[in-house]
Amino acid sequence: MAHILIVEDEIPINELIKRNLNLVGHRCVSAFDGKEALVCVRQHSFDLILLDVMLPELDGYEVFKRIKDIPTIFLTAKNSLSDRVKGLTMGADDYLSKPFEMLELLARADAVLRRTKKETASFELDKIIINFDSRQIFADGKVIDCTPKEYELLETFVKNRNIALSREKLLELAWGFDYEGDTRTVDVHVQKLRKKLGWEDRIVTVYKLGYRLEV
Structure with missing residues (x-):
């Protein structure tokens, strides 16, 4: 860092x-x-x-x-x-x-x-490695298949780790300012990420707000 x-x-x-x-x-x-x-x-x-x-x-x-x-x-x-x-x-x-x-x-x-190359191009947590340049996710050397939106959501969590993010803010950051979908789509994507990464205890639910990646 x-x-x-x-x-x-x-x-x-x-x-x-x-x-x-x-x-x-x-x-x-x-x-x-x-x-x-x-x-x-x-x-x-x-x-x-x-x-x-x-x-x-x-x-x-x-x-x-x-x-x-x-x-x-x-x-x-x-x-x-x-x-x-x-x-x-x-x-x-x-x-x-x-x-x-x-x-x-x-x-x-x-x-x-x-x-300026002062920030690492990857992030590692619990044997999960995220390569920001290639937009790939690895677990024990194997690529984890994710949709583009799942990746965008994950990168948003990583960049703002330890910070509570509302569902509305996650939609804004991962889906774009013009997204007009239901905030429940965030819940669906979070559940998929938790399962794929084994991060059930890492991506925590913030009561009446949204989610936080705990590092």
């Missing part, structure tokens, strides 16, 4: 981001102003920086100018086109406007880490 620096001066937001990144397995360091961020960069090696633009001491753009070769996602309440263009033309890997959903942040971070 990745080592991530979170540079955000609002303590509740910083802690919330850190908690969710920790849940999916990342190691995080928090900084609360621009100068502190630069100190952290000198003292540690990071795979990714989540960098707020509006910071005390030095703003995010100035911090970014002094950081070399570390993938960066700007986080900011500024959502104008000019602000987004400025961040991206400076060389940032992505730009996320506040307020944002935590699952979107996790997905953006995962995408950047994949592109």
